[in-house]
Amino acid sequence: MGRVRSRRVGTEAFARLPFVLQDIEQDEAQALADARVAADAAALEAWRIRWIGANGRLKDLMDGLKSAPKDQKPALGKRLNAMKVALEAAFESRKSAVGGGAAAGPAIDLTEPGLPVGEGRRHILSRTIADIVQIFGRMGFEVAEGPEVEDEWHNFTALNIPEGHPAREPTDNFYMAEQGGVRRLLRTQTSTVQIRAMEARKPPLKVVAVGRVYRPDTHDATHYSMFHQIEGLYVDRGVTMVDLKTTLWHFARACFGPEAEVRMRPSFFPFTEPSAEVDMKMKIKGEWRWVELGGCGMVDPAVLQSVGVDPEEFTGFAFGLGVERIAMRRHGISDIRWLFDNDVRFLRQF
Numbered sequence: 394m395g396r397v398r399s400r401r402v403g404t405e406a407f408a409r410l411p412f413v414l415q416d417i418e419q420d421e422a423q424a425l426a427d428a429r430v431a432a433d434a435a436a437l438e439a440w441r442i443r444w445i446g447a448n449g450r451l452k453d454l455m456d457g458l459k460s461a462p463k464d465q466k467p468a469l470g471k472r473l474n475a476m477k478v479a480l481e482a483a484f485e486s487r488k489s490a491v492g493g494g495a496a497a498g499p500a501i502d503l504t505e506p507g508l509p510v511g512e513g514r515r516h517i518l519s520r521t522i523a524d525i526v527q528i529f530g531r532m533g534f535e536v537a538e539g540p541e542v543e544d545e546w547h548n549f550t551a552l553n554i555p556e557g558h559p560a561r562e563p564t565d566n567f568y569m570a571e572q573g574g575v576r577r578l579l580r581t582q583t584s585t586v587q588i589r590a591m592e593a594r595k596p597p598l599k600v601v602a603v604g605r606v607y608r609p610d611t612h613d614a615t616h617y618s619m620f621h622q623i624e625g626l627y628v629d630r631g632v633t634m635v636d637l638k639t640t641l642w643h644f645a646r647a648c649f650g651p652e653a654e655v656r657m658r659p660s661f662f663p664f665t666e667p668s669a670e671v672d673m674k675m676k677i678k679g680e681w682r683w684v685e686l687g688g689c690g691m692v693d694p695a696v697l698q699s700v701g702v703d704p705e706e707f708t709g710f711a712f713g714l715g716v717e718r719i720a721m722r723r724h725g726i727s728d729i730r731w732l733f734d735n736d737v738r739f740l741r742q743f
């Protein structure tokens with residue numbers, strides 16, 4: 394706190410008005426500067442006594458006014474009143490900053506940074522799913538749904554996977570206890586929704602289904618016992634492989650950029666004939682690479698028949714892609730487990 398000059402203002406000083414006004418100016422500036430740095434209620438009280446107290450500097454100046462030459466009194470009086478107002482205002486504002494008088498609670502430091510408020514966001518998988526559904530939506534696909542707890546008819550039989558097929562082995566599936574003669578399982582593929590969609594509605598049918606599937610896999614960087622698939626099904630008169638490839642091509646471009654490409658490699662799935670693996674060429678860390686994303690093919694006539702669709706009249710294509718793979722490739726995530734650990738330090742990066 395600055396030193397208060399203990400000079401008295403007498404008749405002699407007031408004789409030179411401009412100089413006296415300058416002194417008042419200086420006193421006021423000093424007082425205001427001191428008020429701003431009064432660190433706590435006690436320091437502010439000391440300031441008050443020194444400047445605006447009953448025997449303070451302002452009182453001295455006011456007293457001096459009495460002996461000032463008559464013609465200078467109005468100007469000086471006006472100036473001192475302004476100083477009084479300024480000092481009292483400075484005191485009041487500082488008082489609220491240092492927490493009022495001694496009786497008030499602890500001082501609040503208004504310069505202290507606040508606690509950050511955590512910003513929420515959607516999980517990167519949810520956002521990927523929303524993107525995928527939107528892309529297929531633009532191509533005229535509706536969203537279809539089916540249960541995660543399925544019966545064997547929808548997960549296997551109707552999909553041309555007969556009893557005794559190795560895909561039905563208990564070691565490859567999460568079977569549940571039999572109930573009322575029905576054995577259910579956690580679905581291993583979203584292809585179940587193809588059957589449900591065709592049971593619910595006659596073709597033409599153009600749907601996608603996204604959802605969780607379950608397999609007893611040991612967790613590592615690329616495997617998890619639960620993951621997501623996006624299934625597509627288009628059944629109508631005259632649907633061909635060209636429609637299938639075109640659809641996947643459009644998806645690849647929308648999802649991975651205008652230079653992405655699609656490749657189909659001959660393969661086998663019980664529910665499609667012919668069948669193919671789907672690869673998409675995308676840029677990963679500056680390099681173009683083929684990445685396997687799932688399977689596809691023309692819906693097997695036996696599957697159409699199982700839901701009462703005449704394979705002589707209708708044909709269809711189907712595909713199933715891994716959602717985690719898409720999300721991981723798009724965002725440079727190298728370990729699938731991070732997607733499910735729910736560590737916000739990881740998740741908030743996306």
Ligand code: DAH
Nearest residue numbers: 582665688689690711712713
């Ligand atoms: N359901 C298959 C799987 O989980 C993926 C698949 C392949 C789906 C071919 C299809 C398809 O619709 O036509 O491995």
